[in-house]
Structure formats: structure tokens, C-alpha cells
Amino acid sequence: xxxxxxxxxxxxxxxxxxxxxxxxxxxxxxxxxxxxxxxxxxxxxxxxxxxxxxxxxxxxxxxxxxxxxxxxxxxxxxxxxxxxxxxxxxxxxxxxxxxxxxxxxxxxxxxxxxxxxxxxxxxxxxxxxxxxxxxxxxxxxxxxxxxxxxxxxxxxxxxxxxxxxxxx
Numbered sequence: 001x002x003x004x005x006x007x008x009x010x011x012x013x014x015x016x017x018x019x020x021x022x023x024x025x026x027x028x029x030x031x032x033x034x035x036x037x038x039x040x041x042x043x044x045x046x047x048x049x050x051x052x053x054x055x056x057x058x059x060x061x062x063x064x065x066x067x068x069x070x071x072x073x074x075x076x077x078x079x080x081x082x083x084x085x086x087x088x089x090x091x092x093x094x095x096x097x098x099x100x101x102x103x104x105x106x107x108x109x110x111x112x113x114x115x116x117x118x119x120x121x122x123x124x125x126x127x128x129x130x131x132x133x134x135x136x137x138x139x140x141x142x143x144x145x146x147x148x149x150x151x152x153x154x155x156x157x158x159x160x161x162x163x164x165x166x167x168x
Contacts, residue, residue, distance in 0.1 A: 038118035039117070039124035040109065044102035045114045046164070053162040054120065058127045060166065064099075067140055072125065079103060088138045135159070140164035 038058050046057040064070035064077045072078050081093035081104055097102035111117035126132070136142075138160040143149050144162045155167035 034074040035124045035128055037078050039121040041078045043111050043117055043120040049162045056136050056161045059141050060142055063140050079128050120140050136166045138168045141167040
């Protein structure tokens with residue numbers, strides 16, 4: 001009986017180890033980092049959303065890349081922020097002065113839910129392959145329906161997807 005339990009535990013550990021990976025492993029498999037950046041943003045901005053919400057948040061990033069008012073890369077758009085040098089000499093984003101709040105909220109930017117992270121990464125790859133049309137109607141902004149940012153009234157509301165309101 002003990003051997004069967006030990007064998008079951010060993011088999012379970014081996015099976016689970018196939019799904020254990022780190023962000024650096026995924027970044028290493030993504031030559032230019034675009035899928036990694038898009039997946040990270042999707043994870044933190046829409047990780048609790050259905051697939052449509054994840055796609056929509058990612059399409060806002062892509063729409064910004066195509067807009068001359070924003071950086072011309074996915075990672076550039078996602079990490080666009082006001083920066084300062086802290087007392088250690090490290091350049092860090094100014095708290096709450098980022099395009100995407102998760103990046104400068106002071107919390108670690110490391111995905112903890114490996115299932116949601118892997119799903120976000122695979123979806124990011126599919127988005128970059130052009131598998132989906134723009135369901136945001138060209139939106140360059142969005143926010144959760146629980147807040148009303150100062151800029152919302154100056155833009156055109158395009159669509160509501162899950163609990164996010166999109167604008168252009």
C-alpha cells in the first residue's frame with residue numbers, strides 16, 4: 001500500500017513538473033518579448049475575465065502601437081510610465097503614473113497563478129499571429145466600470161466588454 005501511494009505521489013509530481021515554468025523560461029522562448037509583455041499585461045489587467053475581455057485588453061495595446069501618440073512596440077506601450085531614480089540609484093516607475101496600473105502599483109509583477117499565466121501567454125501568441133479581429137472598434141483606452149477616470153468624458157465610448165468600458 002505504501003509503495004502504491006509513493007508511486008502515485010511520484011507520478012503526480014512528475015506530471016505537475018511538466019506545467020511548472022517561470023516567467024524567464026517563457027521570455028527566453030519569446031525572441032522579442034512581445035508575447036511575454038502582452039501576456040503579462042493580459043494576466044494583470046484581465047486575468048479574471050473571460051477570453052473576450054483578455055483579447056480586448058490586448059487589442060487596446062495593439063491599437064496604441066499603431067497610434068503615433070504611443071510607443072511603437074507592445075512592450076513600449078505596456079511599460080510606458082513616468083520614471084524616477086530611487087535612493088538606491090535604481091530607475092523605477094512613479095507609483096500610479098503608468099499606462100497600466102499593475103506596473104506601478106508597488107506590488108510584485110510576477111504571475112502567481114500558473115494556469116492563468118499559461119492561458120494568457122498562449123492567448124497572447126494567438127493574438128500576435130492575427131487570429132482575432134479588433135472587437136474594441138479601435139479603442140486606445142479602457143477602464144473598469146467601478147471607476148471613472150478624468151479622461152473618459154473626452155473620448156468616444158465604443159464598447160463594453162465584461163466589466164471594462166472601452167474608448168477611442
